[in-house]
Amino acid sequence: MMRYLAGLRNLSRVFCFLLLVQTAWAREPAPDLSRSLVRITVTAQPFDYGRPWQGRRPQIKQGLGVLLSEQRILTSASLIENAVHIWMLKATGTDKYEGRVVAADFASDLALLTADDDQLFSSLQALEIAPEPQIGDTLEALQLEENGGAQQTKVNMNAVEIWRNPWGPVLIYRISGTLRFRMNHYTLPILAKSKVVGMLNWYRPENAEGGCSSLPFLNNFLERVASGQNPYPPKLGMSVTNRDSRELRKFRQVPPQLEGVFVDRVQADRSAAKGGILSGDLLLSVNGYKIDREGQVLHPRYGRIYWALIVPAEGKPGSGMPMTLWREGQELEVKVPMESYDPCDDVSPLMCPTRPPRYLMEGGFIFVELSEPYLQQWGKAWQTQAPLRLLTYNAFQFEIFEIPRKIVVLAQVFPSEQTLGLSHKLSNAVIKTANGKTILSLDDLAEALESPKGEFQELELEGEPYRLVFDAAQARELTPKLKKEYGIE
């Protein structure tokens, strides 16, 4: 019996050997993909929105980048968020090269890095960008083993779909396949036949599913960076309503054959407004694609997708995108300029990793501009704990403010003789005017404080206690003293 089994084993070995030889024949020599990968170690220091002159505790993040042409290394934007220092290493070798961010698009979650030391690129091999894959294609996820070898895992592309990124909707490829956990991260490139498709945006090991940035978004990003434009995809600056109803259409006398979506809010000075779109318009088509009542368009390559994705996917900065509207019984064609905006410029930005929080110190008073990270200082329950006025201005910024502006908040009061006996109600007050000038940004405030009313700086506040006055000369004198005392700057 033993002999028999041993014989079988021998036989199988022979069989395997034969098979291996045969496949080796059939395959072309595989490129060494590890030569296109770079290990990236980022030291990130998140901003401290409560104490904007200092950073928070540094954190280490790791990920992979893939070399594209012209010494550009592609990685995900979330990896380099708040980066203060970047090391880059080849797959093998211990030499560290200092990295630098060329451009980051946090909406598409893509970033380009480079290194000033050419040595990094000496033995690396750039990869090309892949043609657009189809649903059902098999793609490859690329990881590195600890020994520096490339680990390639086949993944399936299941769908092209919308990813509701906090920065705006983006188009992604949904992939599935079991990725091995390597080196504490899933920041890795996805390839198709050894050409770059994109970066993995997210991955859930428990159900072996992930999202990969899509090629139109990658190509547009690279194009914008190459032409020196704002790295963010174009954005319309408008919203559509979820209040559509048969009755509303009959009431507005919309012809029954028309579908489309009703425009709700149009932000002043943004693309949609510049293109002539008005609140209440019925948006019928975008870039030639007809929009149905659910807001979906039928795309030849992606299938049924949300209309708003067409703008970042097909809009080229500097050009105009044709859209059709129905307004008061007439169909109109408009050309909407494809402009992109830095999300930091919102009234109360969701996040703003590219710019440190701004502040202004006058005497013991610290003024900042409102943002969601500022509110997050109130901890996990910030949505109930933070001051109501600030919460409202953050959550309803598009409803309340028609023009782009900032909300200037009195964030802190450093105790001094000048502040002795001031009302506690001043904490987190919103500044309405200063010395008669309406305050729409910290710059406005800085300018207004240059011309005090006589001896005093007069600030009008929203809500109790409605005003704050302090001695202008005294405050000027105090500022450097307090800065020194509290270690600011």
Next chain:
Amino acid sequence: MKFRSIKYILCALLVISTPACRPSEHLQADSPQVDMRRSVVRLEVISAGWDLRMPWNPPALQGGVGTGFIIDGERIMTNAHVVSNAKQITVEREGKPRKWLGRVQHIAHDSDLAIVVVDDKSFFDGTQPVSFGPLPEVESVVALYGFPIGGKRMSVTKGVISRIDFLPFAHSGLDEHLAIQVDAAMNPGNSGGPALQGGKAIGVAFQGLSGAVAQNTGYIIPTTVVRRFLKDVEDGRYDFVPDLSVQNSPLQNENQRRYLGLNQENQGVLVDKVLAGGSADGFLQSGDVVLKIDGIAVGSDEFVTLHGQQVKWQELVERKQVGEQISLEIVRNQEVQKISFPLKPIPAPIVRAFAAAYDEPPRFLIYGGLVFQPLSVDIVKAYVGGKGDNAVARIWLQYSLGEFLEKDVYVYNPELVVVSQVLPDAANSDMQNIVMRTVSRVNGIDIGSLAELEEALKQEQEYVVFEFAGESLPVVMRRDQAEMAAARLQQRYRIPKLKRLEAEEEEL
């Protein structure tokens, strides 16, 4: 007035117990012996609890126990929160086996006080009314009588007066009055009981701080508040506590004082805002500095010295009746002026929006399955008061209430009307996402109250057009469909009637 909710103050109510207890002899060494068994009574109250989320439903009944004590004129003094929404009040005496029926004669939700009377005069046989004393001294000893949890017989606890200060009254959630803090144990069921010193009541026990936050902090309503209430109802009607209806700040900052050109040392408070329709409207202005009130200097810390006690300057208003004059010495544009004006209560729309409502069924209007209710802190609490979800809806409603006060919206819109829920029906199939929004216009008419909404809905048009604050697109409903839906909705959701515009129109 105050506009923040104090989460940790709890009303003390509810318990079960039975009488028969003799007060300990050595409790009040300095006082003539009073047999409190003849004065303190146990109140068992069946009250009607309305559900704001189903405002059309009849109230659910709930029981509670509190304390009361007999005062002159065969009346029983207790807390408003003990007898609020009462359907039936049972009064029991120490050592008497029978129960009597009581009824509320006067109730002051703003001061958390009420007078209960018993029509069967046999109840008062052998009872001893308690008389009221002055404001007590801090550190003096006080005894509390009542029927708190932990036993069935009358309980006595003893402690000292810890401090006397202004405090938010939890029952209304809006009012702030003088209160006495004591360290005597006070528990649910003590509410409405007398605090005794020298044989006289120096206050009515009413609320405490939650044990999770503080220890041995019970509060009693001082006799200044009680006497004002008793005087107020002498004419048979309750007129509310008068209020200056101003928002003000202390003036302790030197720069601010110099800016205002003040040379009176440590004196004066700054008027931040004068509420439209309140007492001071038309007399005080934002930016005025109040130096004296009824001839008494107001400290820059907002306190006055009254009969040797340091109290908030509003206390001089608090002790008066609606209609009485108040005189102020103010600085306006660096000139000292004297003004005087009659006192009014807090403007009614502010009370309706910010104070908890009692003793009246909730008002509502249902049209096409949309449930409209006037926005108030009660509504916010009932619909989006929970933690976590609805945070954004809660923020919007609270902000709307804030603007209602701050921007004087209530002057022309006595209430904000909110769509609190949508009862699914063919008439509103596309309208599930309009809940918790405030209605600004209906059929082109501005909506400032439920009554105005009802009027606007009477417009004979094919479509009913609803517009919401902060929304650019209207919601439209076909009139015929909405009208056809009425009977169907009543039957499907078991709604006895589709509107209650006036709380008083209905019997309980």
